Amino acid sequence: MATRAGQGRAIRSDRPGMGPKGFTERFLNFSKQQKSIRQEINFSDRKFDVNSLPEDTKRVYERLAKDFGEEYALTVIFVIRTATNLHRAWHMTLLTSKILQQIKDKFKLRMTWELGVIKLKFRVEEGLHEIHRKVPYDYDSEFQDLYMKIAIALVEKRINIHQALIFQQETKRGEHTARSGLFLRDFPGRLVLYPLEAATCAVIFFSGDWYDAMVAAICGLVAGIVEMMLVAMGGDAKVLVDVMVGMTTGAIGGLFYRFGGQKTCLPAIFFGTLYWFFYGTAFVIGILEIVVGELETGVVRFMAVSVKTFVLTMGTAYGMRLTLDNSLGAWLDNEGNCGNIDLDDVWYRIPLYLLCSASALGQYRFPIVHYPRGLAIQLVGYEVQYQLFKVLEGLHPNDFLDTATANTGGAMAAVLAATIMSYIVDKLSKQYNDRLLQRKGVEESTRFGEFMYNLSAAYVKGSNYIGLGRKTDLNFLQMQPKLRAQVQELRDPTHNRSEIVLDPKEERILLEAVVSAENLNIWALLMPTVYQLVPGSIIARLWFNAIFPPPLIVEDATIEGTDLVYTTFKPDQIQESVFQNLMVIATSLALGLLLGLGLVQVLRVLWLQISCCDSRSEKTKSERLELHRKDDLMGVMNEAYDDDPDEDMDPVLERPKDTPVLEKPSTTFSNVVETIDAAPVDEGAAMHV
Numbered sequence: 001m002a003t004r005a006g007q008g009r010a011i012r013s014d015r016p017g018m019g020p021k022g023f024t025e026r027f028l029n030f031s032k033q034q035k036s037i038r039q040e041i042n043f044s045d046r047k048f049d050v051n052s053l054p055e056d057t058k059r060v061y062e063r064l065a066k067d068f069g070e071e072y073a074l075t076v077i078f079v080i081r082t083a084t085n086l087h088r089a090w091h092m093t094l095l096t097s098k099i100l101q102q103i104k105d106k107f108k109l110r111m112t113w114e115l116g117v118i119k120l121k122f123r124v125e126e127g128l129h130e131i132h133r134k135v136p137y138d139y140d141s142e143f144q145d146l147y148m149k150i151a152i153a154l155v156e157k158r159i160n161i162h163q164a165l166i167f168q169q170e171t172k173r174g175e176h177t178a179r180s181g182l183f184l185r186d187f188p189g190r191l192v193l194y195p196l197e198a199a200t201c202a203v204i205f206f207s208g209d210w211y212d213a214m215v216a217a218i219c220g221l222v223a224g225i226v227e228m229m230l231v232a233m234g235g236d237a238k239v240l241v242d243v244m245v246g247m248t249t250g251a252i253g254g255l256f257y258r259f260g261g262q263k264t265c266l267p268a269i270f271f272g273t274l275y276w277f278f279y280g281t282a283f284v285i286g287i288l289e290i291v292v293g294e295l296e297t298g299v300v301r302f303m304a305v306s307v308k309t310f311v312l313t314m315g316t317a318y319g320m321r322l323t324l325d326n327s328l329g330a331w332l333d334n335e336g337n338c339g340n341i342d343l344d345d346v347w348y349r350i351p352l353y354l355l356c357s358a359s360a361l362g363q364y365r366f367p368i369v370h371y372p373r374g375l376a377i378q379l380v381g382y383e384v385q386y387q388l389f390k391v392l393e394g395l396h397p398n399d400f401l402d403t404a405t406a407n408t409g410g411a412m413a414a415v416l417a418a419t420i421m422s423y424i425v426d427k428l429s430k431q432y433n434d435r436l437l438q439r440k441g442v443e444e445s446t447r448f449g450e451f452m453y454n455l456s457a458a459y460v461k462g463s464n465y466i467g468l469g470r471k472t473d474l475n476f477l478q479m480q481p482k483l484r485a486q487v488q489e490l491r492d493p494t495h496n497r498s499e500i501v502l503d504p505k506e507e508r509i510l511l512e513a514v515v516s517a518e519n520l521n522i523w524a525l526l527m528p529t530v531y532q533l534v535p536g537s538i539i540a541r542l543w544f545n546a547i548f549p550p551p552l553i554v555e556d557a558t559i560e561g562t563d564l565v566y567t568t569f570k571p572d573q574i575q576e577s578v579f580q581n582l583m584v585i586a587t588s589l590a591l592g593l594l595l596g597l598g599l600v601q602v603l604r605v606l607w608l609q610i611s612c613c614d615s616r617s618e619k620t621k622s623e624r625l626e627l628h629r630k631d632d633l634m635g636v637m638n639e640a641y642d643d644d645p646d647e648d649m650d651p652v653l654e655r656p657k658d659t660p661v662l663e664k665p666s667t668t669f670s671n672v673v674e675t676i677d678a679a680p681v682d683e684g685a686a687m688h689v
Contacts (some may be wrong), residue, residue: 003315010464014124046504046507060077061074064679072107075107076109078151078161079100079104079122082099082151082168083113084120086144087120088137089143089144089147090139090144090523092285093116093294093297093332097113097115106155110564111123111124111125111483140365141528142524146176146519149162149515150167156518157664158518159514163650178368180369184365185365187231193276193362194220195218196355196358197360197362199217200355201356202272203341204343204349205272205275206265206267206268206271207268208269209337212268214267215256217688219252220276221251226241227247229655241277242277242315243311243312244316245312246274246311246314246317249319250315250320251320251322253266254321254322254330263336265334266320267443268338276538278588279305279539280534280539283302284534285300286298286299288594290295290302291590291591291594309543313543314547317547331548353379358375360531361375362563368594369470374528376417377526378414378528381417384406384414386406388402388410403581403584404587407584407589410533411533411595412595412596412599414533414592415522418522421520421522422519429456429517432453433517434449436480437517438483461474472509483500508658530589534589539582
């Protein structure tokens with residue numbers, strides 16, 4: 001047994017590469033073979049608790065584990081949980097399907113899925129097992145980003161299946177969310193956002209003044225309290241949220257109009273308050289789905305959004321009827337009540353919009369510490385849309401081409417800005433993440449890399465100091481001296497350390513850092529901006545016009561050569577064209593998103609082609625294609641159509657060659673909200689993705 005000079009500490013002679021030849025090879029190849037700290041640690045054997053699964057999912061897991069092994073069964077469960085949580089968090093079926101396909105291809109899963117508007121269906125082993133879920137959707141930018149990163153980290157084998165499933169559980173419980181984010185994630189802390197969004201939207205979007213903003217703030221607070229109470233009651237009470245919110249908003253607005261004098265702009269108050277509850281984003285997504293070929297989902301979403309918005313407007317009309325004698329007159333009384341602030345002439349237009357956008361980021365549960373990123377994208381989309389409309393407004397007085405062009409340009413600008421922001425954030429944070437995770441090449445740090453590391457470290461410390469950052473980010477930064485010391489001892493051939501030792505809490509912090517180091521999801525940045533651009537209020541105005549028909553325009557004219565006067569009645573073209581305006585705005589926004597994504601993809605392909613021709617590039621062509629595959633997850637235009645063709649399929653039997661045949665199909669059905677009755681599934685049934 002050899003001893004370390006001067007210390008007498010024993011060194012394990014049985015460690016790989018400890019002989020003279022092994023030491024020389026290890027020393028010479030050290031920089032080339034250096035692993036990240038994640039690969040140097042023997043993690044504790046934490047297992048995902050399958051007993052936490054719903055009963056139907058657990059039965060499917062047990063059968064799959066018996067037939068194909070634990071890892072295969074858990075990966076199928078991971079796909080189902082990923083689809084469910086992503087669907088709840090962003091409701092983008094096209095993007096969710098893409099990441100599911102990546103997991104399926106990577107791990108050779110024999111399963112298909114159908115992602116509807118609220119119902120999800122999963123078939124495993126060509127229909128031998130089927131699971132249904134009914135998933136209500138919400139907006140959650142942080143969960144969008146985290147669940148995508150978990151899935152990508154699993155596909156790239158940075159974490160194993162048990163770590164991925166456990167991380168999902170912890171994410172859902174809020175263990176990877178900053179304390180400031182937890183405050184705004186749910187009630188009662190969420191109540192601070194309702195009046196802020198209602199007041200700012202009433203002025204910046206709907207021609208209200210500061211009096212209307214005050215009334216809208218009151219209505220917004222009451223609307224938030226109503227929703228909190230009904231959600232807490234659960235059951236059938238949750239179905240009444242839209243109609244009850246509308247009724248309280250209509251009643252309060254009516255009271256202020258009745259007793260506050262003729263200075264209340266009811267449309268500004270109503271639209272500003274109901275802005276939180278409008279389904280404009282889903283309306284645009286529905287059109288997007290129709291355009292790219294998902295006809296069934298797109299049409300169902302389109303109709304559902306229209307009807308649910310009608311419920312909001314009907315509830316508002318009921319509320320007005322409770323407090324006003326003449327609801328129609330109050331709704332039409334806009335002269336002198338609305339449009340008293342000319343946003344072109346005031347200095348606070350952009351600050352007010354940013355304040356409104358900040359409330360929207362809170363609604364989307366965007367991490368507070370990253371608000372500057374979200375606000376930058378929102379401002380780009382808004383300003384391009386606003387300035388284009390101002391330039392084109394005078395050129396198209398009798399058509400909607402100015403509106404269409406402005407919306408398309410704003411959406412394209414938002415996509416480009418989100419892509420650029422994501423690229424910049426990834427490149428700048430790479431220096432910091434590589435240093436913390438001690439990845440290959442970190443010893444070759446440049447001055448720029450050193451600067452970015454120090455800047456990022458200061459940002460983490462500063463955000464935690466003011467209470468906005470994640471505590472675990474600071475903890476991982478504070479772990480660095482301990483980790484570096486252990487890594488140096490492990491890589492020192494004369495030291496007897498054989499492994500890096502972390503306690504369970506430190507392991508969780510390290511895994512969070514590994515997942516968080518994945519590339520930023522551009523749709524987590526983009527969706528709050530789309531929410532600010534979409535025409536939710538236009539849908540509501542369409543239904544308000546159905547409830548309160550706009551009056552005809554009355555004009556008196558004299559018959560030429562006589563003293564006779566005749567009266568003409570004609571419809572108000574502006575009011576009558578609300579539906580046309582709605583379709584123009586929604587479709588132009590959807591096309592703007594598609595054109596923006598298409599432009600980004602074209603630029604990326606051109607860049608990859610140029611890189612392939614660069615002889616100085618160290619990346620091989622296959623590596624560049626792999627990078628393109630990862631980036632392509634963000635697109636929605638090239639959705640893959642797949643009937644589950646596996647290379648190991650028997651072309652005659654349509655079954656895996658070595659798969660044991662079960663005596664009969666075992667079909668399970670589950671529903672988060674209600675039970676779904678369905679007919680048995682044929683064994684050979686195929687589902688279109």
